[in-house]
Amino acid sequence: xxxxxxxxxxxxxxxxxxxxxxxxxxxxxxxxxxxxxxxxxxxxxxxxxxxxxxxxxxxxxxxxxxxxxxxxxxxxxxxxxxxxxxxxxxxxxxxxxxxxxxxxxxxxxxxxxxxxxxxxxxxxxxxxxxxxxxxxxxxxxxxxxxxxxxxxxxxxxxxxxxxxxxxxxxxxxxxxxxxxxxxxxxxxxx
Amino acid sequence: xxxxxxxxxxxxxxxxxxxxxxxxxxxxxxxxxxxxxxxxxxxxxxxxxxxxxxxxxxxxxxxxxxxxxxxxxxxxxxxxxxxxxxxxxxxxxxxxxxxxxxxxxxxxxxxxxxxxxxxxxxxxxxxxxxxxxxxxxxxxxxxxxxxxxxxxxxxxxxxxxxxxxxxxxxxxxxxxxxxxxxxxxxxxxx
Numbered sequence: 249x250x251x252x253x254x255x256x257x258x259x260x261x262x263x264x265x266x267x268x269x270x271x272x273x274x275x276x277x278x279x280x281x282x283x284x285x286x287x288x289x290x291x292x293x294x295x296x297x298x299x300x301x302x303x304x305x306x307x308x309x310x311x312x313x314x315x316x317x318x319x320x321x322x323x324x325x326x327x328x329x330x331x332x333x334x335x336x337x338x339x340x341x342x343x344x345x346x347x348x349x350x351x352x353x354x355x356x357x358x359x360x361x362x363x364x365x366x367x368x369x370x371x372x373x374x375x376x377x378x379x380x381x382x383x384x385x386x387x388x389x390x391x392x393x394x395x396x397x398x399x400x401x402x403x404x405x406x407x408x409x410x411x412x413x414x415x416x417x418x419x420x421x422x423x424x425x426x427x428x429x430x431x432x433x434x435x436x437x438x
Numbered sequence: 439x440x441x442x443x444x445x446x447x448x449x450x451x452x453x454x455x456x457x458x459x460x461x462x463x464x465x466x467x468x469x470x471x472x473x474x475x476x477x478x479x480x481x482x483x484x485x486x487x488x489x490x491x492x493x494x495x496x497x498x499x500x501x502x503x504x505x506x507x508x509x510x511x512x513x514x515x516x517x518x519x520x521x522x523x524x525x526x527x528x529x530x531x532x533x534x535x536x537x538x539x540x541x542x543x544x545x546x547x548x549x550x551x552x553x554x555x556x557x558x559x560x561x562x563x564x565x566x567x568x569x570x571x572x573x574x575x576x577x578x579x580x581x582x583x584x585x586x587x588x589x590x591x592x593x594x595x596x597x598x599x600x601x602x603x604x605x606x607x608x609x610x611x612x613x614x615x616x617x618x619x620x621x622x623x624x625x626x627x628x
Contacts (some may be wrong), residue, residue, distance in 0.1 A: 250441070250571075251440065251441040252466075255564050255568065259473070276442075280445045280511070282561040285450060285538070285566065285578050291618055293624070294499070295623055295624045296624075296625050299626070300497070300627045314543065317546075318543040318546055322546060323548040324543075327543075339471050342564070348546050352506040352581075353512070355503065356511040356512060362552075362555060365552060365559070366555065366559035366580075366601065368489045369556035369557075369559035372556070372560065372565035373559075376475065377445070377567070378442065381440075384580060388527055391543050392540050394547075406606040410533050427472045427481060428481055433472065433485055434485045435484065435486050436486075437488045437490045438489050438490055
């Protein structure tokens with residue numbers, strides 16, 4: 249698929265068929281992640297591929313707990329009806345884990361380095377575009393507490409879960425929520 | 439260009455021809471940025487396109503100051519020879535600016551939300567892939583203090599510069615530093 253088509257056609261998918269995922273497709277998507285840029289090419293990431301049903305269930309429970317917690321904190325009424333059941337059906341959840349010790353020059357700033365998180369986010373975007381090109385449904389899921397996900401996945405306390413990438417065969421055809429036009433978000437200094 | 443080719447062929451370019459940049463290509467690259475995903479589709483970004491020579495010079499001066507500062511802090515000897523002169527030649531620098539007030543549910547976590555930065559990073563990756571497909575040299579530059587860049591660009595103190603994306607016609611053919619294989623960065627929980 250053309251790269252501009254993939255960028256424009258990628259959608260957030262929240263409905264998946266509950267069938268196993270082709271391993272070769274998964275590896276193509278993970279390989280795409282690796283080619284993201286990172287400060288000093290430190291590749292400050294690892295990818296935990298969760299297909300285990302018990303662990304997916306735990307992730308679902310965390311998302312559901314977090315949904316209720318955020319609803320209370322935020323007052324965002326749309327969360328009342330935000331259904332995270334798709335986390336039980338999706339066959340693969342890839343946790344993208346960042347390593348703060350492999351950030352760039354920004355690690356010396358008083359507020360600490362964020363470059364490793366940016367690199368992980370670029371890796372996620374590569375995965376989503378690759379999935380789109382392969383007709384795989386994907387979702388960048390972020391409704392979780394990183395500390396809880398770290399425990400569920402048995403990660404060292406020095407690592408930070410950045411994103412959960414859901415991958416599966418899509419049910420239906422997710423719509424785009426649209427975007428603001430360039431004139432609203434671009435300023436020129438000529 | 440095929441999306442997998444773009445993902446694999448994108449390189450960090452640090453040598454540009456000092457000639458003006460085609461506006462239509464620039465808009466195609468910016469349009470690609472817009473289609474990145476963001477929490478709640480909040481589109482927590484703006485793009486400041488710098489072609490003005492005086493402002494580019496100020497950005498160069500900040501990068502050079504930051505290089506010396508990081509060299510001292512880090513002891514990274516490679517920074518002694520890291521030449522940022524390309525910032526004077528590159529015709530376009532796009533500052534990608536994040537808005538912390540438009541993060542996702544993570545904004546309610548004690549450590550604050552990072553989702554808006556992740557979204558901006560995904561937008562940057564889209565730009566780099568679009569540039570690659572258009573045979574434009576690009577660089578995700580992060581050797582700066584966001585506070586200084588904010589001042590140079592006249593931004594509100596509530597906004598955070600996430601990245602400087604250099605765009606121009608490349609001189610030469612940047613090489614890839616390679617990547618670790620999947621077996622070193624992927625773990626399965628089956």
